[in-house]
Amino acid sequence: MIPSAFEYFAPASVAEAISLLEQYGDEAKILAGGHSLLPAMKLRLASPGVLIDINKIAELRGVVINGSINIGAMTTWHTIEHHDGLKSACGVLPEVVAQIGDIQVRNRGTLGGALAHADPAADAPAAILALDAQIRTHGPGGERTIAAGDFFTDMLTTSLEPNELITAIIVNKLGAGEGAAYAKFPHPASRYAIVGVAAYVKMNGDKVSACRVAVTGAGPMPTRQGDTEQAMLNSDGSAEAIAKAAEEAGANMDVLGDIHASEDYRRAMVKVYARRALTTAVARARR
Ligand SMILES: Cc1cc2nc3c(=O)[nH]c(=O)nc-3n(C[C@H](O)[C@H](O)[C@H](O)COP(=O)(O)OP(=O)(O)OC[C@H]3O[C@@H](n4cnc5c(N)ncnc54)[C@H](O)[C@@H]3O)c2cc1C
Structure with missing residues (x-):
């Protein structure tokens, strides 16, 4: 598919790019790697009149x-x-x-x-x-x-x-007592996340003193999992504590179903991948 016609600029500085954005307003789109924008343009889902290519900055x-x-x-x-x-x-x-x-x-x-x-x-x-x-x-x-x-x-x-x-x-930077991990169920063709969970854990001695968990792929936008994070806090980070906390994942977020995975399946996978990401993050925090 061929995109609709557009004007093309390749500024050499941030200042120049901003001034082009100001000049062309809603008509303009930034072009970075092009791996999301160009497919959208070829499908005519996006038809910017002006492309501002920032690869030379x-x-x-x-x-x-x-x-x-x-x-x-x-x-x-x-x-x-x-x-x-x-x-x-x-x-x-x-x-x-x-x-x-x-x-x-x-x-x-x-x-x-x-x-x-x-x-x-x-x-x-x-x-x-x-x-x-x-x-x-x-x-x-x-x-x-x-x-x-x-x-x-x-x-x-x-x-x-x-x-x-x-x-x-x-x-x-991640320091002593901190660990982070990502666990993902990839789409077999594109590798985009059907469900992906990133976890960060900080251990203070044998207690979890900070925890952040974020889910992608399951809902309309990446979402922090406050209930899981709360359940991890002050726990000993044991397999039992992680399993309990992971059960809370996905509870307070919109989960979408599509041809690749139903809503119920994604909800189940959010818990599984939360447990996997937390298990690795805790192990890394203990190293
Ligand atoms: C076959 C295929 C498989 C992929 N698989 C995965 C995957 O497994 N996981 C994954 O996460 N992604 C995947 N992607 C997406 C890929 O990572 C994209 O490159 C990325 O999402 C967009 O980055 P880009 O640099 O290509 O941005 P572009 O396509 O150039 O731009 C994307 C959007 O961001 C805007 N933009 C770009 N840079 C800036 C900036 N600095 N400031 C403001 N606005 C900006 C553009 O105007 C545009 O609207 C896949 C893409 C393809 C084509």
Whole structure:
């Protein structure tokens, strides 16, 4: 299928991209890896009159690890997957990313593009929520930082303004006593999550002192599981405690059924994958 005609710009700086976004308003779309936008354009589900390709903006690429981890919005899955610094500072991110699509998708797809697109079955949003990351944006009014918990607002919808660009994602390094993991039931063809669960656990001695669990794939948007998190808090992180907490997963969220999996099946899988992700996260936190 051939997309409808569009004008094409390839700015070399964030400032230039913002000024193009201001100039063309609703007509314009940012082009990152193109692995979600271009299929939508070919199917005529999206017909932007203007594409602003941000691939030439060098400042948006790469991973910097200091006190925290700063991942440029245009950093590809491939870079994240193979980044040695990330593997030791926050190993769950390369682990999540290695499970995305296939090598072609990982060579082109970007973290910023995936978060902006907010596909309900995308993997990274669950990890970003469980890690309590921050999303840095740049718009005509300057920069702002959005907590991951405030970023996803509905299916394919975020709190990003139409003329704003995601510039970076800030993630805390995982230290002693902290562990995170991702467990996913992938669609066998696309690898998108039929159900995916990301879990973060902090142990203080033999007690769980912090826990965040986020589900993707099951509902219209990635969702934190407050009841599961509460059940884990102050528990000993034992298999019994995890099984009990995982039973709460999916309780307070919309779960959708489709041709790939019914609502009931997804609800059942949310509990199974929550247990798996928590089991690995606790084991890592104890190391
Ligand atoms: C065959 C196939 C299999 C896939 N499998 C998986 C999978 O298993 N798991 C998974 O999570 N994903 C999967 N994906 C999606 C893939 O990861 C996409 O690359 C990703 O979701 C979008 O990133 P992108 O860089 O390609 O963004 P694009 O397609 O370029 O853009 C997506 C949207 O985000 C906007 N946008 C992009 N960058 C920015 C920015 N910096 N600031 C503001 N807005 C921006 C664009 O305007 C557009 O609306 C798959 C895709 C394909 C084609």
